Structure formats: structure tokens, C-alpha cells
């Protein structure tokens with residue numbers, strides 16, 4: 495094979511393969527639901543699967559499922575296009591718009607797939623940065639024209655911030671020619687439901703998913719809500735037969751049953767309650783110089799630990815405790831941050847305890863540092879620069895060890 499058939503950009507890109515380490519006790523890194531589908535319900539679906547013709551391609555006419563989704567979103571079936579996860583709609587739209595020389599603008603920091611797909615497929619896009627407080631920068635909304643595609647995520651992953659509803663309507667009204675894509679896969683965790691806006695605005699595409707507010711991320715079911723003209727066009731772009739028998743059977747037999755819907759709604763309410771509890775605890779128990787937790791409308795929290803060493807130590811302690819979170823420091827503006835998914839009460843407590851113990855070690859170090867500085871000062875008042883900063887690394891480590899012992 496020619497050595498340069500894949501360009502430099504692709505060769506330099508990392509891999510998105512998320513490793514599942516078996517020793518990880520708590521998987522709080524992918525914003526999935528902690529509780530699995532009830533075993534008896536799974537069994538019913540498997541029984542139906544046994545009767546499916548595995549030798550045949552799955553159906554590619556999902557109008558019956560789209561009609562049920564429309565009912566769930568308070569829209570018409572023509573407004574819905576089902577897909578194998580919302581991620582597949584994202585990549586399809588990015589490819590289509592790039593090949594058609596559209597000017598693509600994406601808010602950053604945001605869902606990593608946007609940037610990753612653009613990197614690997616050599617798609618150029620402009621970033622619309624959040625403010626330093628990690629809110630949407632309404633004062634600097636990019637100028638849009640008929641060739642522009644703006645992608646906004648709300649609630650935004652990994653930050654948790656949302657796009658103001660009134661400002662969104664103004665944006666849509668002011669730019670009727672531009673295409674505005676709202677990734678709203680976390681919308682069930684907040685008050686704002688933007689899907690019904692597709693009835694009013696032809697330039698709006700809303701992306702939604704069954705991976706976040708429902709315990710079926712493994713089934714890969716997502717959908718798009720838009721004006722019928724847009725939905726019909728996107729259906730032609732989506733790969734045929736990409737939703738397998740298993741997921742379609744689940745969608746037809748189980749997803750919209752009152753029992754499954756009610757269990758999922760209850761689970762969402764519990765996640766929101768846990769998110770707020772954790773956010774309060776973290777805000778109340780740590781001063782603003784140590785830690786900041788960002789207000790979130792998703793099923794996760796973004797946390798910043800200001801001190802570099804403390805941040806690194808925390809990541810190491812979480813890993814040692816078998817708690818997997820997402821290190822978000824490589825995203826623009828997100829230095830020293832991690833994103834933790836809201837799990838069960840037990841998982842959340844494990845995370846909070848680990849964080850508490852890890853940061854307690856840091857405060858103890860800070861206290862020790864103050865003591866040592868005092869000692870150095872008393873021992874030799876006349877010497878300039880005889881502080882702990884001048885201590886050789888080994889002496890500081892030894893002093894710390896002695897103190898802790």
C-alpha cells in the first residue's frame with residue numbers, strides 16, 4: 495500500500511476506542527445509565543429475536559417506530575428519522591456538508607466526536623468558543639449566511655451548560671437561510687424541550703438519542719427531528735440496514751410500553767436528584783480556590799481541581815479505586831477538569847469519598863508546607879530564599895513522609 499494514502503492528519507489522530515478495563519468497578523466515563531434493562535424484559539425481546547429471520551436484512555422501513563417516537567416528542571412521523579445512534583447522524587451530516595463545501599461552525603468545547611470526525615475525515619470547521627465561564631458566548635455569535643451550518647449542543651457535553659431558549663429562537667429567526675443543528679441528546683435531563691421548534695423553523699435540525707435517558711446505549715438507537723423536507727433528505731443519506739434486527743425488535747416490542755417508559759422516566763428523575771445532590775455537596779464542601787463544579791443540565795458533572803498536582807493525584811486515586819471518569823483536560827478551555835457521569839447512589843458515594851480523601855491529602859500537604867516554611871524561617875531568619883521551594887525534592891518528600899507517619 496502507498497505509505498501516504500492516509501493523510502498526516504489521520505495518521506496523527508488518536509483512537510476513539512474506549513477501553514473497558516475489567517478491573518474498573520465503576521464506569522462513570524461514558525454518560526450511560528447504571529441500571530440495565532430488567533432481565534425478564536430482555537428475555538421477552540430475545541424470544542422475539544429467535545423468531546426473526548437472521549438470514550434476511552433487517553427492515554429499512556421504520557415508519558411504525560418513527561410514528562411512536564413522534565408521539566413521544568409531540569411531533570408528526572414525517573418529522574422523525576430513526577438511525578443507528580445519533581452519532582451516525584452526526585457523521586453523516588458532517589460528511590455531507592463538508593462534501594458540499596458548506597462553512598461548518600461548531601461550538602467548543604463540545605462533544606468530542608465533532609472534532610474527532612473532522613480531524614480524521616479532513617473536514618475543516620470553525621470553532622465558536624464558550625466564554626471563560628463556560629457559557630455560550632451570545633455577544634459573539636458567528637455571522638451566518640445561506641452556506642453556513644452551525645452545530646450547538648444543549649445541554650452541552652462535557653460542560654453541562656445550555657443554550658438559552660429565547661436566544662435560540664432569535665438565532666433561528668435572524669438566520670432563516672443557515673442550517674442550525676442542535677445536538678440535544680441530554681434534553682430529558684433538563685427543562686428545555688426544543689424538538690417542537692422544528693414545527694416552526696425549517697432551518698432547525700434536532701438530534702436526540704435513546705442512549706442517555708433510557709438504559710439502552712448498547713442498542714444504538716438515535717433520531718433526528720426536523721421539518722419533513724429535511725427529514726426526507728437525511729433519510730436518503732443514512733446507511734440502509736444499519737439498525738440490526740435486535741434493536742428494531744426492542745424498539746417495536748418494548749421501548750414504548752408504559753412499563754418501560756415509566757421505569758426510564760423514574761430513572762431520569764433519580765439521576766437529576768443525584769446530580770443536584772452531588773453538585774450541592776461539592777459546592778458546599780470545597781472552597782472556590784480548590785475545586786469548581788460546573789452547573790449541569792446533563793447526566794454528568796464537570797469538575798475542575800485548580801492545583802495541578804492535586805488534579806493529577808485525583809485522577810491517579812480514582813483509577814486506583816477502580817472509578818473510571820473522563821479526563822477532559824485536552825478540550826479547549828477545560829484545563830484540569832474531569833467529567834463524571836451520575837451513577838447509582840453507591841457509585842456516586844464511591845466517587846465523592848475518593849475525591850474527598852484525595853483532596854484531603856492535598857490540604858494536609860498545604861498545611862505541612864506552611865509548617866515547614868515557618869520552621870525554615872525560624873531556623874535561619876537571616877538567609878534569603880531558604881524556603882521549602884529551595885528544598886531538594888528528596889528532602890521535601892522525606893519531610894512529608896515523616897509527617898504523615
Ligand SMILES: Cc1ncc(COP(=O)(O)O)c(C=O)c1O
Nearest residue numbers: 579580581605651679703705716
Ligand atoms: C452530545 C452527544 N451527542 C451525541 C452522542 C452520541 O449518542 P448516541 O449514543 O445516540 O450515538 C453523545 C454520546 O455521548 C453525546 O454526548
